[in-house]
Amino acid sequence: MDDLKKLYGEMLLLRHFDQQCMDLKKKDIIYSGYHPYEGQEGVAVGFCGALRGDDVLLSTHRPHCHAVAKGCTLEAVLTEMMGRVTGCSGGLGGAMQFLAPEDNFYCGSVVGSNVGLATGFAMAMKQNKTDSVCMCLFGDGASNHGTFHEGLNLAAIWNLPVVFVCENNQFAEAMPVEEFVSCERISARAKGYGLEEITVDANDVEEARRVAEEAIEKCRRGEGPVLIEAVTYRIKGHYVGDPEATYRDPKDVEAAREKEPLKRAKEKLLEAGVDEAELDAMQEAVVAKLARLETWALEQEFPTLEAAVDHVGIALENAPEVRGPQSLVL
Amino acid sequence: MDDLKKLYGEMLLLRHFDQQCMDLKKKDIIYSGYHPYEGQEGVAVGFCGALRGDDVLLSTHRPHCHAVAKGCTLEAVLTEMMGRVTGCSGGLGGAMQFLAPEDNFYCGSVVGSNVGLATGFAMAMKQNKTDSVCMCLFGDGASNHGTFHEGLNLAAIWNLPVVFVCENNQFAEAMPVEEFVSCERISARAKGYGLEEITVDANDVEEARRVAEEAIEKCRRGEGPVLIEAVTYRIKGHYVGDPEATYRDPKDVEAAREKEPLKRAKEKLLEAGVDEAELDAMQEAVVAKLARLETWALEQEFPTLEAAVDHVGIALENAPEVRGPQSLVL
Amino acid sequence: MPTVTFGEAIRQAYDEEMTRDKNVCLIGEDVGRWGSLYRSSRGLLEKFGPDQIKDTPISEAAIAGCGVGAAAMGMRPIVEIMYIDFISISMDQIVNHAAKWRQLSNGKVKLPMVFKTQGGAGRRNSSQHSQCLENWFVYVPGLITVMPSTPYDVKGLLKSAIRDDNPVVFIEHKSLYFDKGEVPEEEYLIPLGVADVKRVGEDLTIVATSWMVSFALKAAEQLQEEGISCEVIDPRTLWPLDKDTIIKSVRKTGRCMVVTEASAEGGWSGEVSSVVHEHCFSDLRSPVKRHCGMRTGIPYGPTLEMQCIPSAESIAGAARDLVAQEVTAAGAAL
Amino acid sequence: MPTVTFGEAIRQAYDEEMTRDKNVCLIGEDVGRWGSLYRSSRGLLEKFGPDQIKDTPISEAAIAGCGVGAAAMGMRPIVEIMYIDFISISMDQIVNHAAKWRQLSNGKVKLPMVFKTQGGAGRRNSSQHSQCLENWFVYVPGLITVMPSTPYDVKGLLKSAIRDDNPVVFIEHKSLYFDKGEVPEEEYLIPLGVADVKRVGEDLTIVATSWMVSFALKAAEQLQEEGISCEVIDPRTLWPLDKDTIIKSVRKTGRCMVVTEASAEGGWSGEVSSVVHEHCFSDLRSPVKRHCGMRTGIPYGPTLEMQCIPSAESIAGAARDLVAQEVTAAGAAL
């Protein structure tokens, strides 16, 4: 049960962190499009949390919980979303796109593109003969994108160490997966790349973690890539305040709440005899930690215009001979 | 046997036509990249020949035999390749890209794009409530392109009347299919779109025709799309004079010659008691016809610079009110 | 005249054209259920049904290709690409097919279609959701490129774009959707390729597009108080460019400034600047000035993005400098 | 000095850089077995093996993405897109990722990569295989764009592009591969962003790129006989643009013509024209002229495509007209 308790604790942090971000978005302290994560914590903790520091994670336009689970600090992620210099991208990227190379975390707001990018990270890993792997997360909607196909094929013929995780949260904006994805299970697409069909109920965080570890190990052994469909449910709208009534029945959301990963993990823990007070204490600790975080975050500076440079104009430190002098004075 | 004799005759014409084009290319009377078709006639005749006039065919950078099998005249196709005004595209397109809307034939030299285009043709057909279908031909190489994936998915969720035919001639330029396509059979990709897996030995022209007709009928009934892998072999290089030795063993080509569709059809006809003299006569007729064609073609005019207009600059006949006067004087 | 938002003017154009012609259809991600990201097609799925309003998967290449195929079959599709940043995924279909097919068929294949998208900054969505990419399309033979700046213009131009037999790239600005303006109740069209003189003036011609038009007009008001009279021209169609209107204006004012949100380098502002120099060289008191966005990816945050693009103040400042300047050209000295 | 073809000069650059640094790799369709369409990488698969020479499927989006990912990991990939026409398929990866990541990481992520492709007409491959799309990249902040015109330049520039820490779009011309020129045996680099004065002259500055440089030089020779002395400048790097060299030249000659195979509208020629007007207005005897390709898809056939683009004769004709012209600018009259 200690393992599950740990996973539960991590999910609890993400749940509250997401809630906090949502509040900050409503207060207009997070400025860009913000995509809530509630209900999908089983994926972040189960999959992203299974990676080593030297593994690379490529995430999406809904990246904040992935980032934290991968090992970016709450400070760096939150202040990035708040546009402060202390953020992963120095506040230049925002809530949908930031890079944290020191934590081997990258995300972006163009759906599907990361499947192609992943092949390059993994190619370098393979060539460097490390046993690092690259994990690439994308949504059910992204699985209809051309880059999904091209990236999977390339990774497969080159045997690259990529764990492709399709985070099927049932919706792409207002598009229900069953109407827009032409196969019953997204994992059915695996066969087209000579890969195994793997679907996991990612609301069961232990099962998600088990499948993640197996896939990662497979890739470390040089037997990648692996494609996994991680099934979950997007409990909130695509963004805060989207017109949900146009695409789903509130009853479906209620039903999904019954199956969401925190509830399930908690029930299991209680069943196994864990003291509820202990779980409550965990929660209080999380809340207190996040409150301190926010206070600190609000004091951080915004970047100034100097940060918005086009790096092309800058002469190179390490190879000045390849640049003419006028590149200094653009 | 009459059916097979007819199919054989059509293949014979294409075989000789292709040979003629190749000679014209060598004489520099066909100017652009030219991609020979030898050995693949089972696909053109089996599939393209199964279409009605009102059906639309979208072809590739290797289009000349598809075009003839669809119903474009030899005159229009040959003189297009020779850049003459009598060509399908008035000589502006050449051997890899021309449009013959009057024959519902379109092709282009960007690999994979037509899979996306096909969905639009078929969408219009469906909406117009005709029972026409769209056939989209593309290669094994194209099946690795993002548009393949996007087009198949879109056609599948919209139930569009498209027969997608992957003409697997074993190579994409110098890339052997087994190294660059990550699944054993390209048809394995069908499952990812909720479609049936269909593979046909297209060197058996009768079988190809049977499968084509079945697929077309299915689409006419509104039960499309269909994806078919039509297996054949590219006997010539990707283009005339390509460095074949870098990517295949001449022995493989020899082996393929044993299985090519004309040889097979001819053997079957002879076995069934057809008189060899009759087949020889067919061949002579084809040769004579093509000789007359060439003589005529060489007399046709080239287009003049006036043809190379940007139609954007031309005011509209049918809706002049949407264009300002200066569009006349660009 | 009723006052409506830019978004509502677009909806009206759709509504009228889809009523008039059942071949007009809208294809894109969440154009149906959601009525588009900025709600410009709300209610239309209910009214016109899925034959005319088509929600699609996230497949920008296929969607664009679908539009080309449908247009070749005689439909009049409007393909919506949610953000212009993603039109990068549709470029093959637009450039190698839509822009080429009419010529390639000697005019036999008409492609009455619109690629509709929105670009620009102002909604704090960072560098992958805020680009100005319009000049990509001006640069490609076979395309018409439109960028409206007001509710009145967007409605009249969109209707014309839908009726035109050539592919039109129609670029809205995300910061304009909630702007309001007068739109007549009776039907009207605005011809493509005709500029609009948004303000008449004597001392300086300002050519501005899209969101920048309102900033230029604000700057012009302020400058008027200082005694500088600006003529503000909105070309509306970037290509074909209404050179006549611009040239006529510069012949009168003797000075010209081009204002774009896009950075100058490699941009459409250079096209206008070149055209003006080519035609008005002897009328110019000083060289045409390009006052444009910074050459950078639009940064995130509450204020930084607005510092990267022209503002009413910066336009006024640049205009003041330009009017103060009198450059002697060599030609005259000879 | 040995005389080698343009294609061989490219091969030498690969060979030297791949020997020097195992992180340099070439990724593209048939770059290995075939040694690239125009054979510029022939023999390299045998020499460097599949870690450095990577044949890929027909997946332009994934290939470009692969390059970006590999570069972020410290490799120095050269991504080859067989024809620039197909780079339309890679635009998302180039524009939304390669061009943005350095800024987005405050410089922490370096992207030492080259997108190498070839464009232009002259090989009778019709409108989907002959485009000049270079200005798309000049227009995008975060990219460097290079277009070499000689064997000497292509080698030195390619080596620099490979060593640069920013993404470089490197555009060869299909009609140059078999051109020959002198290339020294000893190693050399040509810095990015530095123009080359290919011919010194007094009466007119001709700025030309890529294939057009040789035509401009031929025209200049012919004009010399007529007593018109032309300075021919090849910027080599379209962005960052070596403005200084161009400005200095125009200050001397008082006249400028920009020659590109790409059509003028929305093109890079407008950028140069604008820059020259902005900096040399009072030095100019007449406005900068753009002498460029026709605005059309390149037609097929034995002769038509050459009629659509500038030739030595057309350049000479345009230059004659320009030199004959003396325009009085208003500024001086005041």
Ligand SMILES: Cc1ncc(C[n+]2csc(CCOP(=O)(O)OP(=O)(O)O)c2C)c(N)n1
């Ligand atoms: C290429 C592209 N097209 C469209 C969008 C707009 N968009 C942002 S999120 C989204 C839905 C993505 O769905 P999915 O992949 O399932 O991820 P989820 O949002 O469910 O996490 C869309 C269409 C985009 N960002 N990129």
Ligand SMILES: Cc1ncc(C[n+]2csc(CCOP(=O)(O)OP(=O)(O)O)c2C)c(N)n1
């Ligand atoms: C998008 C794109 N990439 C690359 C090419 C160059 N090219 C022309 S034909 C070809 C091979 C195509 O292979 P396949 O799809 O199997 O068709 P086949 O040539 O075998 O008929 C390639 C790579 C192209 N025309 N378009």
Ligand SMILES: [Mg+2]
């Ligand atoms: Mg989803």
Ligand SMILES: [Mg+2]
């Ligand atoms: Mg093939």
